[in-house]
Structures are given as structure tokens and as C-alpha cells.
Amino acid sequence: MQPIQLFDPASHTYTYVLVDPLSHAAAIIDPVDTLLERDLALLQTQGLSLVWTLETHAHADHITSAGRLAEHTGAQTAVPAGCGIQGAAMQLQHGDLLRFGSETLQALHTPGHTAGSMSFVWRDHVFTGDTLLIGGCGRTDFQSGSAEALYHSITQILFALPDMTRVWPGHDYHGKTQSSIGAEKSHNPRIAHKTLPEFIATMEALNLPRPQRMDQAVPANQASGLPHEASPLPPLVRPAEGYAGDVSPQLACAWWQAGEAVLVDVRTDAERAWVGEVPGAVPLAWKQWPGMALNADFDTGLQAALAGGKKAVLLCRSGVRSVAAAKRATELGLQAYNILEGFEGDPDTEAHRGRKGGWRFHNLPWRQS
Ligand SMILES: N[C@@H](CCC(=O)N[C@@H](CS)C(=O)NCC(=O)O)C(=O)O
Ligand SMILES: [Fe+2]
Structure with missing residues (x-):
């Protein structure tokens, strides 16, 4: 059983839809606000009943549609407990299990890109968010990021999964779609066969530009993408x-x-x-x-x-x-x-x-x- 992989070319974000083939219950990971209609249309045409919207972290480069998807479909929002995301139905802790139909997904706390970042394991797939990218990894220079924590998350938590586990990242900037734990363990140029000091030096040398929408995206994502400002009450x-x-x-x-x-x-x-x-x-x-x-x-x-x-x-x-x-x-x-x-x-x-x-x-x- 494969996840449905969807792409946002504007932010190079991957969104995933996981389906229980028996009940058609579904979960969605990292949906993007500008693609709400695409995702609703997909759910409708495939006859899916959305049970969960999940975030791997509070994104800095795009805004989630989780709040609005929940409004449209009746799904519940689930978010990593350490990401400061308010108003979600469930604040996830390491090891938490989420069920949709007869399927189960497990949340793993994999900090480093951000302090609260999580990965999700479903069957023989892992959705790594920005913890592990294909041939790369998330940056660690903002949102309480930590190269040391990321090294531990990748080498001790993700690389402990079976080598054949399919890796589905939160972004790809080079047109790649999926990988495996075994391939990343052997070939990921940032971390394969690297010591912690080597990895920290690599991350410190990245010097990536700040995401253009960061100041807008992080607060919006901490409200699940729903309007943040209080409405004046009581307006007549x-x-x-x-x-x-x-x-x-x-x-x-x-x-x-x-x-x-x-x-x-x-x-x-x-x-x-x-x-x-x-x-x-x-x-x-x-x-x-x-x-x-x-x-x-x-x-x-x-x-x-x-x-x-x-x-x-x-x-x-x-x-x-x-x-x-x-x-x-x-x-x-x-x-x-x-x-x-x-x-x-x-x-x-x-x-x-x-x-x-x-x-x-x-x-x-x-x-x-
Ligand atoms: N250029 C993009 C930001 C790209 C970026 O910083 N991506 C983050 C993920 S949110 C990252 O960790 N990138 C790792 C890398 O490019 O190696 C923007 O302006 O939005
Ligand atoms: Fe990110």
C-alpha cells in the first residue's frame, strides 16, 4: 500500500494522503493552504473520509491548510506537542498512535530541524518531514533547531527503522520523490558515515537564505493556518x-x-x-x-x-x-x-x-x- 504523494511546486512541499483500503478512512500529512481545493477534490473523487490532518512541524516556508481542511471535512487536527501550535485536537507525544479505519500510524519525535519536529511511521513507510530529506536534511539554524539533536534523530531514531522502510520527505528541491532508510544510511552526503562533529560542521557551513515567508508562515502555522487576529466583538x-x-x-x-x-x-x-x-x-x-x-x-x-x-x-x-x-x-x-x-x-x-x-x-x- 503506497501513500498518495502530492507536490506544491511553489514551496517544493510534499503532502501525503494515507488511505485505509477497507474503510476509505484517510489521514493527510503537511497539507498546503494554496492547494486546499486540489486536496478536497482528491478526497471527494476517491471517496475518502478524512480522519486526521497531521503536521510534521510548524513550517517556515508555507502555510498549512490543516485548520480549513478540518472545517470542511470534520477531520481532527494532530500536531507535534513541541511546536507551539494552538487549538489542535491532539498534541502528539513520541510514540503516540493514531488510527484511521483499520490503519495505525505512529508519531516519532525527531527534533533538530525544529525542536518539536516529528516523523510518522505507517506500515513500511516513514514520513520524515524536514528531519531527513533525500540526500539531505532540514536546516537547523532557526526555530530552536539543533544540529546535534538532528544527528541523534536521524542516526538513532530514523536509521533504527528497517533498511527497506520507504522514506517520504517533507520537501525535495531536486525532483526526487522517495528513498529508503538503507539508501540514506549509505549515501546521504550530509550524514552517512559522518561523526557528530563532522555533521555539525556541515550544518554550520550551509549558510542558507532565510525562507522568504517565514515571518508570516510560522505564526499562521501555529494557528493551523486559520486567521490569527481576534475579530472585534460584538460587532453588530x-x-x-x-x-x-x-x-x-x-x-x-x-x-x-x-x-x-x-x-x-x-x-x-x-x-x-x-x-x-x-x-x-x-x-x-x-x-x-x-x-x-x-x-x-x-x-x-x-x-x-x-x-x-x-x-x-x-x-x-x-x-x-x-x-x-x-x-x-x-x-x-x-x-x-x-x-x-x-x-x-x-x-x-x-x-x-x-x-x-x-x-x-x-x-x-x-x-x-
Ligand atoms: N528557499 C525557501 C526555503 C528553503 C528552506 O530553507 N527549506 C528548509 C525546509 S523548511 C530546509 O530545511 N532546507 C534544507 C536545505 O535546503 O538543505 C523559501 O524561501 O521558502
Ligand atoms: Fe521546514
């Missing part, structure tokens, strides 16, 4: 393109309770069951994404719910799907508002994806099921 109504506007949770609730609006909860049944329901809201899961055929159930459900001519206020987990749903409602001729920050914004901490606000945290009507 903020105009928006393609739908009637963005509205604060408080105002949406006031409209709803006054009977002026229908509250539509576009989260999935599973999310409502796990996280908390909004009693009285109309449940209509938004399962559309770019390139996917229209969801007729959503359209007919929405038209029926709004037959009385009220406006719609749309709620999702964090305010991404509700925007897409509000645009669709507008196309259907309805007056639709997106509820800012969705259900799960957090007024007390910057940790929740750097956002503030949210239905649940303003104690608007909800209950845990």
Missing part, C-alpha cells in the same frame, strides 16, 4: 461579500429569540453530539466544498426552514463552513448571515486559534448531549 452586522453579512453570536441569538431569524446549525450530527447542541436550532449539515456537486438536501432543508420569509443566521464550529453555507443560501434567494466565531470561539484565552468569542462561550442557549 458587518457587511460581507456574497451574503447579507457577518453577525455577532449575541445579535444572532437576539434575532432568533425575537422570532426575526431562523437559527441554522450547519455542523455535522457527530459534532453536535460530541460538542454540544443548540436546542431549537435547525440542524442542516453543510457538506459541500469547492468542486463538489451541490448538496440538494441542504438546499431543500434550508428552503423549507425559511419558508416563512425570515432571515437565516448560520452557525458552524468556527465560522468557516457557515460562510460557505450563507453564500449558498444567498444564491437560493434567502437573506443569510454568518455567525462570527461559530460555536466554539473562546473569550478567555488566545489559545483557541487566537480567536475570541463564540456561541458556547457567551453562554447563549446550548447544552451538552
Whole structure:
């Protein structure tokens, strides 16, 4: 069973999709923001159900699409615990196992390129991120990088895997796609047969230019690629393109309770069951994404719910799907508002994806099921 390897020519990044052939459950490693639509289309055309998005580290050269992929698909985000990435569903520790369908993947802490970097082992494959590249390795001159730690990670952790293990790197700048542990052990010019002092001297002599997007990419990746700035709350109504506007949770609730609006909860049944329901809201899961055929159930459900001519206020987990749903409602001729920050914004901490606000945290009507 091979992983699906995808490439971003702009940053030379490899993204991997791992599939359980029995259940079609899938995991994705290091997805890239600009290629979100490509990846969603792949999941759809292959009939895959994304369970995990995984990061090997907080990238310095491109921005992840993990947060938005999770919003579109209902996948959970998993990130290395040492990378300062806030708001993920799971902070991974060395040895942690992640399951998708009947498949299991193991996280290995392989610091050096960054202090938190991880590699992932699945079947006889290892996804090395920027710890081990083909004929190279990640640089160690920023983000708490350490040539000594990298030497240990490669020689003691990765080279301890069986020689036939396929190596799938996080980048390649020379058109190579895959390698093996045995080949890298014998031929990698930076580390094969090198002592630690020789390796440190090689790394110190690299003098690579700073990644061009580093100042933008690292903070964005530490929020899983979701918008970082706190939205001003409570805005009343903020105009928006393609739908009637963005509205604060408080105002949406006031409209709803006054009977002026229908509250539509576009989260999935599973999310409502796990996280908390909004009693009285109309449940209509938004399962559309770019390139996917229209969801007729959503359209007919929405038209029926709004037959009385009220406006719609749309709620999702964090305010991404509700925007897409509000645009669709507008196309259907309805007056639709997106509820800012969705259900799960957090007024007390910057940790929740750097956002503030949210239905649940303003104690608007909800209950845990
Ligand atoms: N030139 C690229 C950055 C390339 C780069 O520094 N890549 C990192 C991975 S994030 C690396 O470790 N490169 C190792 C190498 O080129 O040997 C940019 O401006 O974004
Ligand atoms: Fe990197």
C-alpha cells in the first residue's frame, strides 16, 4: 500500500494522503493552504473520509491548510506537542498512535530541524518531514533547531527503522520523490558515515537564505493556518461579500429569540453530539466544498426552514463552513448571515486559534448531549 504523494511546486512541499483500503478512512500529512481545493477534490473523487490532518512541524516556508481542511471535512487536527501550535485536537507525544479505519500510524519525535519536529511511521513507510530529506536534511539554524539533536534523530531514531522502510520527505528541491532508510544510511552526503562533529560542521557551513515567508508562515502555522487576529466583538452586522453579512453570536441569538431569524446549525450530527447542541436550532449539515456537486438536501432543508420569509443566521464550529453555507443560501434567494466565531470561539484565552468569542462561550442557549 503506497501513500498518495502530492507536490506544491511553489514551496517544493510534499503532502501525503494515507488511505485505509477497507474503510476509505484517510489521514493527510503537511497539507498546503494554496492547494486546499486540489486536496478536497482528491478526497471527494476517491471517496475518502478524512480522519486526521497531521503536521510534521510548524513550517517556515508555507502555510498549512490543516485548520480549513478540518472545517470542511470534520477531520481532527494532530500536531507535534513541541511546536507551539494552538487549538489542535491532539498534541502528539513520541510514540503516540493514531488510527484511521483499520490503519495505525505512529508519531516519532525527531527534533533538530525544529525542536518539536516529528516523523510518522505507517506500515513500511516513514514520513520524515524536514528531519531527513533525500540526500539531505532540514536546516537547523532557526526555530530552536539543533544540529546535534538532528544527528541523534536521524542516526538513532530514523536509521533504527528497517533498511527497506520507504522514506517520504517533507520537501525535495531536486525532483526526487522517495528513498529508503538503507539508501540514506549509505549515501546521504550530509550524514552517512559522518561523526557528530563532522555533521555539525556541515550544518554550520550551509549558510542558507532565510525562507522568504517565514515571518508570516510560522505564526499562521501555529494557528493551523486559520486567521490569527481576534475579530472585534460584538460587532453588530458587518457587511460581507456574497451574503447579507457577518453577525455577532449575541445579535444572532437576539434575532432568533425575537422570532426575526431562523437559527441554522450547519455542523455535522457527530459534532453536535460530541460538542454540544443548540436546542431549537435547525440542524442542516453543510457538506459541500469547492468542486463538489451541490448538496440538494441542504438546499431543500434550508428552503423549507425559511419558508416563512425570515432571515437565516448560520452557525458552524468556527465560522468557516457557515460562510460557505450563507453564500449558498444567498444564491437560493434567502437573506443569510454568518455567525462570527461559530460555536466554539473562546473569550478567555488566545489559545483557541487566537480567536475570541463564540456561541458556547457567551453562554447563549446550548447544552451538552
Ligand atoms: N528557499 C525557501 C526555503 C528553503 C528552506 O530553507 N527549506 C528548509 C525546509 S523548511 C530546509 O530545511 N532546507 C534544507 C536545505 O535546503 O538543505 C523559501 O524561501 O521558502
Ligand atoms: Fe521546514
